[in-house]
Amino acid sequence: MSLLELDNVTIRFGGLTAVDSLDLKLVQGEILALIGPNGAGKSTVFNLITGIYKPTEGKISFNGKTLAGHPTYRIADMGITRTFQSIRLFSDLTVMDNVKIGAHCRGKAGLLYAFTRLPGMRKEERELEESSLQSLEFLGLAGKKDEKARNLSYGEQRRLEIARALVSKPKILLLDEPAAGMNPQEKAVLMDIIRKIRDTGVTIFLVEHDMKLVMGISERIAVLDYGKKIAEGLPSEIRANQSVIEAYLGTGQFKSRVRR
Numbered sequence: 001m002s003l004l005e006l007d008n009v010t011i012r013f014g015g016l017t018a019v020d021s022l023d024l025k026l027v028q029g030e031i032l033a034l035i036g037p038n039g040a041g042k043s044t045v046f047n048l049i050t051g052i053y054k055p056t057e058g059k060i061s062f063n064g065k066t067l068a069g070h071p072t073y074r075i076a077d078m079g080i081t082r083t084f085q086s087i088r089l090f091s092d093l094t095v096m097d098n099v100k101i102g103a104h105c106r107g108k109a110g111l112l113y114a115f116t117r118l119p120g121m122r123k124e125e126r127e128l129e130e131s132s133l134q135s136l137e138f139l140g141l142a143g144k145k146d147e148k149a150r151n152l153s154y155g156e157q158r159r160l161e162i163a164r165a166l167v168s169k170p171k172i173l174l175l176d177e178p179a180a181g182m183n184p185q186e187k188a189v190l191m192d193i194i195r196k197i198r199d200t201g202v203t204i205f206l207v208e209h210d211m212k213l214v215m216g217i218s219e220r221i222a223v224l225d226y227g228k229k230i231a232e233g234l235p236s237e238i239r240a241n242q243s244v245i246e247a248y249l250g251t252g253q254f255k256s257r258v259r260r
């Protein structure tokens, strides 16, 4: 059964069709990758799923219920969280507080709640502390919980973003180019972490340019070009697919698309 389903989803920005009639299913427990050139519409797909954008046409459903019209924090409460293509951390806050904010930004109470300690909130505060610590442990960052985020290495900062997205125990985790800017060693660590997250039952939807990582961990791959899905299948099928090869430079990177 599919957990998340995009049914004929289109979004236009003025004259530009950023995502074009996209059908896509995410199956419970899998690692699905979405690949394609810069500008193909991958991040826009994540923005559509998380309610940042509304589809111009088509339907997105999660567990059989339509997501359209729900704000991002509601969608997070329902069980879909994400990381962003570029790092979005509060660099002067501690690692721990950055993770806690991940849980609070979902709800109405927001930041104020994160830093107040009214009596009725103590239990929730304790639970949050615990789940944040668990999340940090999972990402190998518990030892750095009191450091300021700015003092982490680049790879650690990217992992901190994943910790933050995990603290609310999502059913689906969307990762937007998590390996961008990482060195090979950091990428290897990341690959293990993504597998480990999936093994806890979280379904992974991955946008990534690094083909070694994509081919190494994905069970299925969908390819987007100019907003359209041009291929979908097993890694071995995608590697051999002629239209994918044509959209591809052969250097391990897709070429960029200039779109009007």
Ligand SMILES: Nc1ncnc2c1ncn2[C@@H]1O[C@H](COP(=O)(O)OP(=O)(O)O)[C@@H](O)[C@H]1O
Pocket: 013, 016, 018, 036, 037, 038, 039, 040, 041, 042, 043, 044, 045, 259
């Ligand atoms: N809010 C927006 N307004 C106008 N154009 C946008 C907006 N968001 C994305 N686009 C355009 O949609 C296309 C797809 O962008 P994006 O999803 O970021 O691509 P990718 O993540 O695959 O590199 C690009 O041409 C981009 O400029």
Ligand SMILES: [Mg+2]
Pocket: 042, 043, 044, 085
């Ligand atoms: Mg992108």
